[in-house]
Amino acid sequence: MMVLTKEKATGDGVGLDHMEFKERLEQKEAEAAEYLDTLKRLQAEMENFRKRMIKEQEQIIQYAVQTVILELLPVIDNLERALDAAGADAEGGRLKEGVELIYTQLKGLLAKECVEVIDPAGEEFDPMKHEAVMQVASDEHAENTVVEVLQKGYDLKGRLLRPATVKVAK
Known part of the structure; x- marks a missing residue:
């Protein structure tokens, strides 16, 4: 009959008792938990970075749209002045219709961009x-x-x- 002692044969004659094995297991579990925590933090940072990049990209696009619209506003003002000046002049009827068409298109563009x-x-x-x-x-x-x-x-x-x-x- 074989009696088990504190040592466990590992093939090279070195053995670990139960307490040492338990300590190593706890150490490895702590390392695994630390790695998991680090992984979760990195994933959260990556998700926050992705959201921040999307938001910045939207702001860049919004700024570009705003810049173009600001450039168009004086054109719209001038079209309104031209329409007011044309009044009911019969000679400029076709020209006035063309200006009204352009003005309507620009107003539609502004409405589409939520202006x-x-x-x-x-x-x-x-x-x-x-x-x-x-x-x-x-x-x-x-x-x-x-x-x-x-x-x-x-x-x-x-x-x-x-x-x-x-x-x-x-």
Whole structure:
């Protein structure tokens, strides 16, 4: 009959007792837990990095769109002036139709990009959206009301591109 001692044969005559084996196992489990924790942190960092890159890319695209739209606003202003100047002139009827078509296309493009017109005639003056260039006395309008819009303002997805230039009643 064979009696087991503290030592376990490993083939090279070296053996480990139960306590040493348990300590090594606990050490390896702790290392594995540490590696798993590191892996989870790295995965979370990678996911955060990916989200940050997507957000930055969206901001770059948004900035590019905003820049182009800001360049288009004076063109739209000039088209509106041309349409106002053309009035009901019979001679310029076809030209006016062409300008109206271009103007309509540009307005459609702005709407597609979520650009909203700020045309505050008759509204209360809002310094966050309007730029007052003149105050005028008015019996028809309450104090601090926009009497006339000199230049329309524009808003892109809740962000002010250009304030409306206005006259305000005093």
